[in-house]
Amino acid sequence: MLIYVMRRFLYMAVILLLLSVVAFIIIQLPPGDYVSAYIAELETMKGERMEEAEIIALRKAYGVDQPIYIQYFKWIRKLLRGDFGISLQWQRPVIDLIAERLPLTVMICALATVFTYAMGVPIGIYSAIRQYSAGDYFFTVVGFIGLAAPNFLLALILMFLFYKYLGLSVGGLFSTQYMNVPWSVGKFIDMVKHLPIPVIVIGTPGAAALIRTMRGCLLDELHKQYVITARAKGVAERTLLFKYPIRVAINPIVSTIGWTLPWLVSGGTITEIVLSLPTTGPLLFQALLKQDMELAGSIIMFLSFLTVIGTFISDILLALLDPRIRYERST
Numbered sequence: 001m002l003i004y005v006m007r008r009f010l011y012m013a014v015i016l017l018l019l020s021v022v023a024f025i026i027i028q029l030p031p032g033d034y035v036s037a038y039i040a041e042l043e044t045m046k047g048e049r050m051e052e053a054e055i056i057a058l059r060k061a062y063g064v065d066q067p068i069y070i071q072y073f074k075w076i077r078k079l080l081r082g083d084f085g086i087s088l089q090w091q092r093p094v095i096d097l098i099a100e101r102l103p104l105t106v107m108i109c110a111l112a113t114v115f116t117y118a119m120g121v122p123i124g125i126y127s128a129i130r131q132y133s134a135g136d137y138f139f140t141v142v143g144f145i146g147l148a149a150p151n152f153l154l155a156l157i158l159m160f161l162f163y164k165y166l167g168l169s170v171g172g173l174f175s176t177q178y179m180n181v182p183w184s185v186g187k188f189i190d191m192v193k194h195l196p197i198p199v200i201v202i203g204t205p206g207a208a209a210l211i212r213t214m215r216g217c218l219l220d221e222l223h224k225q226y227v228i229t230a231r232a233k234g235v236a237e238r239t240l241l242f243k244y245p246i247r248v249a250i251n252p253i254v255s256t257i258g259w260t261l262p263w264l265v266s267g268g269t270i271t272e273i274v275l276s277l278p279t280t281g282p283l284l285f286q287a288l289l290k291q292d293m294e295l296a297g298s299i300i301m302f303l304s305f306l307t308v309i310g311t312f313i314s315d316i317l318l319a320l321l322d323p324r325i326r327y328e329r330s331t
Contacts (some may be wrong), residue, residue: 124214
């Protein structure tokens with residue numbers, strides 16, 4: 001196992017390096033750059049064109065006057081030193097911008113993750129062991145609706161219902177009177193009132209997918225010979241289910257747990273924009289629109305790092321959960 005872990009860390013380093021190249025190229029692909037857009041805004045405000053010397057000075061100040069490969073090597077060298085740079089758009093350290101929004105993002109998406117697994121796994125098990133029952137049909141329909149309905153549409157519907165029937169304004173995480181004030185009991189309670197909608201909206205598609213996955217995998221296991229034999233020997237149904245088929249059927253779900261780590265940071269970006277949530281998703285979206293390389297690149301690399309780490313954790317969990325999985329070479 002130790003050799004496997006060391007080999008995986010080497011692979012992760014190579015993957016992150018390749019992802020940094022891809023991320024940098026994609027962010028730079030649109031025509032122009034941040035400084036070009038910034039100059040256009042200044043010229044619109046002033047109503048006159050800037051002097052060529054001023055444009056050259058601006059491009060040099062922001063470091064976009066150099067070839068692309070030089071910009072990339074400077075950016076990646078700063079990342080390796082732990083320096084995330086200064087956001088061109090916000091004129092603030094990138095690490096400060098991320099730190100401001102990361103706690104709320106992780107809290108919302110962690111609650112959405114708990115909602116996803118708490119709803120998806122038990123309902124999937126119920127649908128499998130009660131196949132073709134009224135409950136199975138009901139949850140199947142709900143699951144298909146959850147997969148098909150766009151998140152932003154569900155967000156708009158819930159916003160309307162909460163406002164109409166509960167009198168609760170659901171834009172953002174705080175009411176107007178609590179937005180720019182220090183933390184207090186009242187502000188915490190106000191935040192809790194605003195949490196159900198983003199948690200439900202962000203968690204619903206994942207729960208619907210888990211229901212379908214768990215149901216299909218468990219149904220496949222319930223019809224296998226070892227389950228039939230165990231039943232013939234008189235093994236209690238509850239013991240049989242949780243000791244054998246459920247343990248095997250949950251493997252595909254465990255293998256995707258690693259995707260939860262980057263999702264805790266990125267979340268549902270479109271949903272967060274619709275709900276006006278102060279999270280990292282809208283921050284990344286705005287950075288990509290403005291071609292803010294320092295901010296967008298740092299967030300993307302952070303998500304990439306969480307993805308490869310999460311995948312590694314999933315592989316280790318699978319080995320611990322399923323005795324059939326071994327990573328050592330057989331002798």
